Amino acid sequence: MSALLEVSGVSVSFDGFKAINNLSFSIGSAELRAIIGPNGAGKTTFMDIITGKTRPDEGRVVWGDLSRSLLDMSEAKIAQAGIGRKFQKPTVFEDQTVEENLVMALKNKRGPFSALFYKRSADDMTRVGELAEEINLSDRLRFKAGELSHGQKQWLEIGMLLAQDPQLLLVDEPAAGMTPSEREHTTALLVEAAKTCAVVVVEHDMEFVRRLNCRVTVLHEGAVLTEGSLDHVTSNQEVIDVYLGR
């Protein structure tokens, strides 16, 4: 199986500090992957590199069937190519309704003129309805996003990612600050999403990772420490030393 995203030999340093050190990583389409690691292991920087926010000093990031390099594309172009990203802090547009948030995220042409002359088609609104159903917000469509609870905002953001119809989802700590029942729903959402696209979840919470039941990559000091099933990595002595043992 060819890889959807292939990161090889990437390094980046900030003021002499090597945040990412010769990191290689690859993921196939429709795969669910969890990334764990101690603070400062480079998890967020790793996502920044893929989404174009940070340019690496060296290395290659290759994307899709056409093996395009992501390194010379803008953030917006990368997002249009099918990579969606969810931030650690839920960032939805609080001043706008849930519906407006979702419509904005729907996969449509992104230029200013397309947005000016955009008309909400029946197809689009059906899709918004489906998404709202999926993220448990059907009865909240007319509410402003700012009125939602923390967990609901997280879901809305996941919903906005799904609306983009991405091929790869990068999700940063989706379960932070959620009630146990909310987390279960989030797990289900991510597992469901991973049936159609690749999903990378960065998470601290081992219990959550266990429930995802997927391959795990452990990052440490900007490089991959080990990779495998959760049981495999948790029994690894190095992992215990740098991460679990603390």
Next chain:
Amino acid sequence: MQKSFVMRNPSTLVFLAALAMFTILVTVLAEGSGAGVISTSFVKTLGKTLCLALAAVAMDLVWGYAGILSLGHFAFFGLGGYMIGMWLMYERTRGIVEASLAEAQIPPTAQEVVDAIGNQIFGVVGSSEFPIVWSFSDSLAIQLALVVLVPGALAAVFGWLAFRSRVTGVYLSILTQAMTLALALHLFQNDSGLRGNNGLSGLQNLPGMTHVPQATISIWFFWGSALALGLGYLFASWIVFGKFGSVIRGIRDDEARVRFLGYPVETYKLFLFTVTAMIAGIAGALYYPQAGIVNPAEVAPIASIYLAVWVAIGGRGRLYGAVIGAIFVSLVSSWFTGGQVPDVNLGFYTIKWVDWWLIVLGLSFVAVTLFAPKGIGGLVDLWADRKSPDRHGADLGPSEGSLQEKEAVE
């Protein structure tokens, strides 16, 4: 089922109705066409105020909706005035020159007429040659096109450079301010080709309309200004209503997020910056024929700051707020600075409002920013009982009953 655009924008309808009523009222009461209750000069003041309101709508689009605090939009306003002023001045001078040369025994050649016009217009700056910027000043159609094209082009070039480098926030405001200052300083020079600090004058006289009294012309321009404001308002509310409005408000609140949704943020900003510069240009082209004169002082940085003050006091992020702010503040301002407010004698000191008005304006700007960020337009919310969630900038942390941090660590 989707309702029509107007049905979902009741405030637009209310605004247009109010504007139409106001226009009819002023027309009926004006000196030029009706009862004569309102003097010609006050009709002009009202017409100019409507132009300022249109500029404020443009400012609100770019600042209130997209969060770009431009302190340079009055430069575009002034440029619009200069563009129409060139034609007005050229044609009117031509009329005068032709009338005086007609008495000569030998009919003048075309070149002699042009030379005489140049002498008339540029005599004050010690020149008689037409500078290159006046190339099209004999064509009304071209100068009208330039009213939108010149501010649009300046905004496009400036915006492209600034947005491409991801200059935002205060730094962008300072850049726009510098642009305005540079333009004003350039226009102040005699060899800028636009008559230096004399500016363009006599713009209230329409060429070929010498037989029409100013009272009537003032009504025409008042109608023109009202029409422009109405159309501009409609256009602006169409822009902010749909998905484009969603995107620019998203840019205002969280630019990076919009970028990660795949929207080319810079292109949106550039588009909006350019379009609003064009609107400001149109507003200026209607304003200065009513004012009669346009000079570089109009383009000075302080004018653009006033524009921001109007929008802030009126309430940014809502179009009628910008209009209310511009009309209210500029009318009150001309009342205070016109010397019509009686001085207050405190015994030891006499408060002369002409001098103290700026202080009052400054204090009210600070007060609005601190205590009523929604501005005058926010009063509508009190009446409509519209509430917005008060979570902006606040902690986004867990809501009641959600997992606490210490549980998560376990």
